[in-house]
Amino acid sequence: MDVIEGRVWVFGDNVDTDAIVAGEYLDAPIEETIKHVFASLKPDFVNEVRQGDVIVAGKNFGCGSSRENAPASLKAVGIKCIIAESFARIFFRNAIAIGLPVISALGVPGRFQEGDTASIDFSRSMIVNVTDGDSLHAEPLADEMIEILDSGGILEVLRRHGGGNQ
Amino acid sequence: MTTAEKILARASGRDIVRPGEYVTAEIDKFMSHDAFAAVHMSLASVGVQKICNPERVVVALDHYVPPPTQRAASIHQLVRDGVRKYGITNFYAERGGIAHQVMMEKGHVLPGQLVVGTDSHTCTYGALGAASCGIGFSEMAYALATGKLWFRVPQTIRFELNGELPFPVSSKDIILKIAGDYSAEAAQYKAVEFSGRASRDMSVESRMTISNMAVEIGAKFCFFETDDKTQAYLSNRTHEPYQEIHFEEPSENMEVYHIDVSEMEPVVAIPHCVDNVKQISQLERLEIHQAILGSCTNGRLEDLRIGAEFIKGKTVHPNVRLLVIPASWEIYRQAMDEGLLSIFLEAGGIILNPSCGPCFGAHMGLLAPGERCISSTNRNFKGRMGSDQAEVFLASPATVITSAVHGYITDPRES
CATH class of the missing domain: 3.30.499.10 (Aconitase, domain 3)
Known part of the structure; x- marks a missing residue:
């Protein structure tokens, strides 16, 4: 996987999937849900997010419901990578499954201000704050996850393997 | 292993x-x-x-x-x-x-x-x-x-x-x-x-x-x-x-x-995190507008039995809508056979069909801005059950039902 570089949005601890996309949009098409991402937590986000931005968050990012439209909506609005101190496991799996890179890094909160530029080197599991030169190590992704991300998601893996129906 | x-x-x-x-x-x-x-x-x-x-x-x-x-x-x-x-x-x-x-x-x-x-x-x-x-x-x-x-x-x-x-x-x-x-x-x-x-x-x-x-x-x-x-x-x-x-x-x-459970008191998770937990005795008087007994967490027969025990002969407070949602058709049928549903009905409860109901915020009992709900469900995130200006408190079936009767969050030991 390449190095990802992008402008940072900062979030705190325990950002739940209801806060990413509220339950009332659970059955809506993605074109609709992306208008409501972080609606109550960060109302300006949907208007100001740009293609290639990066999220830096605290503990337990993506806790709550297993709704896959949470990471899917973040990917659809242009988020290229999420760095967090820790992730809720279902969100983490879902993000990998849809091809959105996520990476855990202990101590990442406080190392970035909103608007800084972050650089994530997956092969070296290294995160750099390009704005101030600060850097820290991240938890390496397993080969299984890299394969899924490189393919563009688990459905693409399935397509490559003939849809599982040989 | x-x-x-x-x-x-x-x-x-x-x-x-x-x-x-x-x-x-x-x-x-x-x-x-x-x-x-x-x-x-x-x-x-x-x-x-x-x-x-x-x-x-x-x-x-x-x-x-x-x-x-x-x-x-x-x-x-x-x-x-x-x-x-x-x-x-x-x-x-x-x-x-x-x-x-x-x-x-x-x-x-x-x-x-x-x-x-x-x-x-x-x-x-x-x-x-x-x-x-x-x-x-x-x-x-x-x-x-x-x-x-x-x-x-x-x-x-x-x-x-x-x-x-x-x-x-x-x-x-x-x-x-x-x-x-x-x-x-x-x-x-x-x-x-x-x-x-x-x-x-x-x-x-x-x-x-x-x-x-x-x-x-x-x-x-x-x-x-x-x-x-x-x-x-x-x-x-x-x-x-x-x-x-x-x-x-x-x-x-x-x-x-x-963990020694013998000294444990009833507790409530207060908005907007499940781990924001207080002993019920530490809470001020908090009026409620909705109470929910149900869900995959607490919608089983023993939950409905406890609820019925705590509401029998009483009525739901006039400011509160009580929603009772058996978790399955089997439970619904058993609750009907045991007479539990008529106890809730007589008390002024709304009995809904087995389903997730309002728990995930899509339908059947959503909250207006400023409303407060006590619920036997499992999540109290901001905006989880309707307005992001509403509040969801999580508690046991006994606490939910006692609170529905009194109109504010009440210790079931005071029932």
Whole structure:
């Protein structure tokens, strides 16, 4: 996987999937849900997010419901990578499954201000704050996850393997 | 090995697995609900025409029952279409109830099985000793097509629940207190084993309340040991043989938390986090506008029995709407036969059909800005049940019903 570089949005601890996309949009098409991402937590986000931005968050990012439209909506609005101190496991799996890179890094909160530029080197599991030169190590992704991300998601893996129906 | 390690080793064809290892494991049972529509679309998008083991798949509609919108009705159409296409015979449509409850009461889950479901509360089946966890619909599509999925072998921690639980304190109070004391991340990526006298004393239904909320402390799997109660529960529901679950002595490096439940008080999770927990005696007078008794957490027969006991001969406060939602058709029928539903009805409660109801914020009892709800459900996130200016408090069935009668959050011991 390449190095990802992008402008940072900062979030705190325990950002739940209801806060990413509220339950009332659970059955809506993605074109609709992306208008409501972080609606109550960060109302300006949907208007100001740009293609290639990066999220830096605290503990337990993506806790709550297993709704896959949470990471899917973040990917659809242009988020290229999420760095967090820790992730809720279902969100983490879902993000990998849809091809959105996520990476855990202990101590990442406080190392970035909103608007800084972050650089994530997956092969070296290294995160750099390009704005101030600060850097820290991240938890390496397993080969299984890299394969899924490189393919563009688990459905693409399935397509490559003939849809599982040989 | 721990319970999680034994199950993942068996399912991945290995003799031994260790925490942190990645394995590809064969799935014993698959659960899906309304999200099966998205699974179906995902399978179709990559050209999958048939799935690996349709007989291992269970689908029950529960989120949008009955559909509140045309869009939701279309989702159910898609589910039915997929169920037909892939030959899934364990399809309950809207006549089963909440999918988790259906999985357990219809005998689809056995101790020692590896189960995945398109819902975060799939971990509920740990009450019966299954390694079960939630996944998304893309992963479900992959797992259905190939029969397998990757897992990281989790570390295991243990909560040893000692002492005798003083009525009306319940297993809901225990799991909320654990969230409050040890945080929503206490078991992040980990498997949790519940042991001790209080775990053994508990009914299988009370265990389900705890395993249901294991995901609220981050857990991947949750386990209770197999005992005569588990066997009695399963004997009425399945004839399939199964491997009993018995925990090994904890290894030296296993985190073991000892909790004495005998001094425990009723607790409430206050907005907007499940781990923001207070003893009910510490709360100021908080008026409520809605009370909910139901859900995959606390919508079983014993919950309705306790609710009925606390409301019999009383009335719901005029400022409060009480929603009673049996978790399944089987429970609904039993509650009707026992006369519980008429007790709620006489008291002024609204009895809804078995479903997820308003728990996830789509329909059937949403909150206006400024409204406050006390609920036996499992999440109180901001905006979870309607307005993001509303508040959801989580509590046991006894606390919910006592509060519905008084019109403010009330200690059930003052009932």
